[in-house]
């Protein structure tokens with residue numbers, strides 16, 4: 001049993017105001033990777049992290065990734081850092097991202113999105129609080145609490161923090177592949193804290209993720225936008241074609257209408273079938289995260305299966321059409337519908353793309369339109385399933401029980417973290433997803449928050465995990 | 476035959492650079508009525524017009540319309556002006572609008588949209604050049620050319636220029652109804668220059684317009700936008716429902732799928748049937764205005780009928796969904812589809828609304844969705860058909876033949892100018908639509924332009940029209 005945890009835990013409690021202050025500083029930097037105008041802020045956030053790590057005694061490199069393809073922007077640097085290089089210790093590689101989703105007060109936030117606001121009930125509101133600045137700072141805070149308490153750090157820590165996660169992780173895959181056997185060479189396992197508990201009470205360890213293929217359907221006709229009074233009734237309208245194509249993809253109950261998708265899904269085994277009932281997840285929690293009762297299924301098992309082991313298709317929006325409030329009588333000349341499919345074992349990217357393209361092309365052909373249609377994948381990413389019996393998971397399970405007093409659920413997730421597979425393939429090591437936040441945090445939504453409890457106990461968890469890692473038998 | 480026209484015409488030619496300079500000043504004011512941040516520019520444009528009119532000797536009122544409902548904005552003033560009050564002369568009431576559609580260089584403009592750019596080929600590019608700053612300034616220029624040439628102005632001119640036309644003419648209807656028998660009491664006829672020739676060579680006079688009912692379909696479910704990885708497959712998605720509803724409205728060939736619409740359309744008479752062949756309109760001109768050959772019909776007659784005497788339905792866009800470039804894996808919580816129907820005799824607004832609501836409600840019901848759907852009309856406007864045998868039209872026809880050397884086509888239009896009916900009903904007088912620009916001007920599109928020839932000859936036309944009005948026998 002790791003001996004130093006009690007004094008580590010009380011040091012984390014002592015430093016909690018300081019750790020919240022560090023999160024406040026990070027949230028105040030609007031590091032929105034998808035907005036060109038915010039790029040200097042993303043870079044500033046990378047430098048903030050590098051400076052904090054240097055002060056804590058880590059050796060830090062700001063790794064430049066060059067220009068962002070298709071733009072005149074420079075990619076933000078990847079922060080690579082090492083804390084400790086004792087060959088007698090295990091080495092853990094951790095990953096996180098310091099960029100965030102866009103946010104504007106006018107989107108409906110109850111507070112300024114880039115000012116961390118700690119509410120009476122413990123919610124710490126702010127863009128990036130839970131995704132992913134809180135978890136990233138968790139590692140820094142764990143180092144600091146060890147230093148202040150004078151406890152030997154139990155492992156060597158390698159860190160890789162990127163600034164483009166919310167916009168496709170441009171350039172990261174090449175870097176990881178390059179450094180897999182170099183900078184990351186002595187990593188014994190990988191830990192990523194960038195997902196969420198299934199509910200709000202029971203912690204979990206995650207060993208599977210769905211993939212994501214993101215598609216564009218472009219329909220164009222006229223040379224420029226037209227006035228619907230003048231041209232309505234005389235021109236074939238790209239929007240008319242596009243909404244009919246988008247309407248053919250999926251039904252209200254989430255059933256994908258594309259032939260050849262369901263054939264690619266792995267059949268369910270008896271073992272898997274028995275696995276869902278024990279998971280701490282209730283429809284009530286789902287209703288709370290949704291903010292509504294508009295679920296497809298009424299029961300937990302169907303819902304978990306739909307999220308973890310079946311593909312889903314979402315229509316995200318349309319580029320080029322009228323999207324503002326009010327009324328504009330425009331016939332858009334070129335519209336681009338965006339949808340994505342969450343993929344699961346045993347779907348293969350190429351095979352999925354093929355049936356998607358075929359479906360969309362046939363749906364368009366059926367319309368008999370003179371307009372021009374193009375369908376293509378903007379990006380694709382494979383699903384991932386790891387072995388939850390590895391020591392990396394055992395250590396995390398023990399740490400969870402020590403900090404939270406309960407055994408964690410072993411879960412899969414509906415979302416995609418493409419970097420997970422990249423790390424697995426580049427290092428050849430086990431990858432663990434160890435979430436800090438809970439299901440109601442609202443990453444990517446308005447009023448994103450991290451509960452103070454999850455932040456502080458989460459810092460304890462990350463440190464405890466490293467102590468248990470140090471004690472696990474090498475199998 | 477109006478005697479003073481030759482010297483008037485040569486004075487217009489002499490002043491043409493000055494008139495283009497005036498248009499340049501007007502285009503430089505980005506009076507976009509739909510954008511809150513541009514409201515001060517809209518107001519500035521109203522004051523610019525008022526100042527110019529005052530300098531020309533008109534008596535001018537800036538009529539305030541109060542707050543804009545649902546916003547904290549103030550409506551821009553209506554410019555009411557009178558030039559001349561000789562009881563022995565006829566009085567013509569003219570209308571135009573000084574606000575414009577939104578425009579950004581980044582939309583694809585070849586020039587800065589708010590800098591008038593005169594090209595070698597005579598195209599004068601700039602937002603508002605043809606819609607409707609060129610025509611509005613046409614009346615001011617006609618006054619100035621008479622003054623400079625020392626020619627007695629042939630009529631009393633009443634002017635009504637508004638600043639909210641592109642955003643629903645908020646507040647104007649009440650003002651016109653209020654002033655119908657007051658400020659506008661001595662108007663003998665009304666002339667509006669805010670539409671376009673059918674092609675690029677033959678001028679026209681317009682005696683009919685389609686109406687426009689603009690609808691919103693709002694589908695909402697979750698309390699906030701969701702991450703499609705986490706919730707895809709478990710929540711019923713408003714976008715899924717919305718695209719299916721929008722896809723049910725109209726087909727690629729413009730055939731409206733809403734039961735009960737076509738029953739409301741007036742049957743074609745033998746007289747009307749013979750009317751289309753003589754109109755100066757070719758499919759080639761249509762292809763040029765479209766910038767493509769993606770027409771619904773291959774022949775002129777079907778095309779003109781579809782534009783003038785049949786309803787059409789256009790899907791304009793979706794508010795609340797992802798509309799930017801790139802890829803965002805959002806499940807939008809609330810989306811509002813926008814579409815409009817261009818209406819024709821004998822469709823009645825209430826009856827049309829009723830069948831639209833019924834269709835949308837049934838289409839939504841068929842989906843079996845737990846989401847919430849609302850359908851409503853954002854605004855409605857009736858079609859208009861006037862008598863082209865009135866002296867107002869005869870005068871305009873003679874003026875057209877004098878300036879352009881050809882008899883004008885008598886046309887109807889596909890677009891809506893709701894104020895036309897309002898003026899007709901409030902004054903009880905004949906309303907004439909007398910266009911200045913041509914079919915390729917691209918009002919509401921990128922690269923909006925007015926040809927220098929249409930501007931200068933158009934100024935001659937407006938003046939000549941007033942001279943012929945003065946000579947027409949009262950019937």
Ligand SMILES: [Zn+2]
Nearest residue numbers: 097131132194
């Ligand atoms: Zn994240």
Ligand SMILES: [Zn+2]
Nearest residue numbers: 131166443444
């Ligand atoms: Zn994220």
Ligand SMILES: [Zn+2]
Nearest residue numbers: 572606607669
């Ligand atoms: Zn106009």
Ligand SMILES: [Zn+2]
Nearest residue numbers: 606641918919
């Ligand atoms: Zn307009």
